[in-house]
């Protein structure tokens with residue numbers, strides 16, 4: 001099995017895809033979507049952040065404090081009662097273990113710039129919290145349900161916090177990286193390869209054709225993009241993109257360059273966390289295409305304290 005997967009990977013590595021269709025949503029979105037922004041966990045980027053912070057301090061006197069990174073504050077302090085209660089109400093629906101995980105960590109999640117009005121959404125452990133435009137996140141869009149972007153970034157924040165107590169505790173490292181040596185991301189890669197190999201064989205047996213990699217990826221991309229509505233597809237698109245080093249994208253993701261030198265497990269954790277809370281259509285597709293990866297996620301949630 002492993003040998004077949006490995007050979008398949010080599011075969012698929014032969015060339016770049018025709019990515020015209022992937023870019024439709026990126027170009028047409030009225031706001032800059034999260035995969036085009038600095039949506040990043042910055043864990044290998046300390047120098048960059050430090051330099052930006054130092055430059056910010058030296059260029060701006062303290063009375064111009066809005067340019068200087070602010071001290072992170074809890075969600076309730078950042079956004080007030082109404083928004084915080086709205087966020088909490090969303091978590092009333094999903095399964096008990098996710099609810100318990102949220103209850104355990106919700107007061108420890110931190111916001112770096114409460115009044116932020118820009119188009120970026122990211123978690124940075126160097127900055128110490130989540131940056132997002134809460135009014136935009138509350139509305140949702142074609143790819144995300146209301147607050148799904150928030151829960152995606154809260155998921156990164158929680159993944160980082162879990163690693164302080166239940167993982168290896170290393171600075172800048174996340175539980176999704178340390179748990180069983182990155183099992184979450186590795187399992188997603190295996191499942192993506194198995195799915196692609198299976199589909200490749202089906203097509204070969206049915207038509208007698210052995211498609212070139214770029215044609216094959218285009219075919220699978222079209223099949224899945226046609227079959228699954230965008231709102232239910234964004235998470236698996238990103239997981240497929242990370243698991244295949246950007247070769248298969250279903251119209252939403254971080255862009256091919258994002259995955260260079262980056263563990264794919266962190267995004268898997270954030271996608272599964274947010275889908276579990278507020279996008280059940282997406283969660284069903286996660287369970288369908290990445291069932292074993294989802295089991296690893298559930299294991300991690302239990303260990304992290306998401307007990308009933």
Ligand SMILES: [Zn+2]
Pocket residue numbers: 039040152156267270
């Ligand atoms: Zn992310």
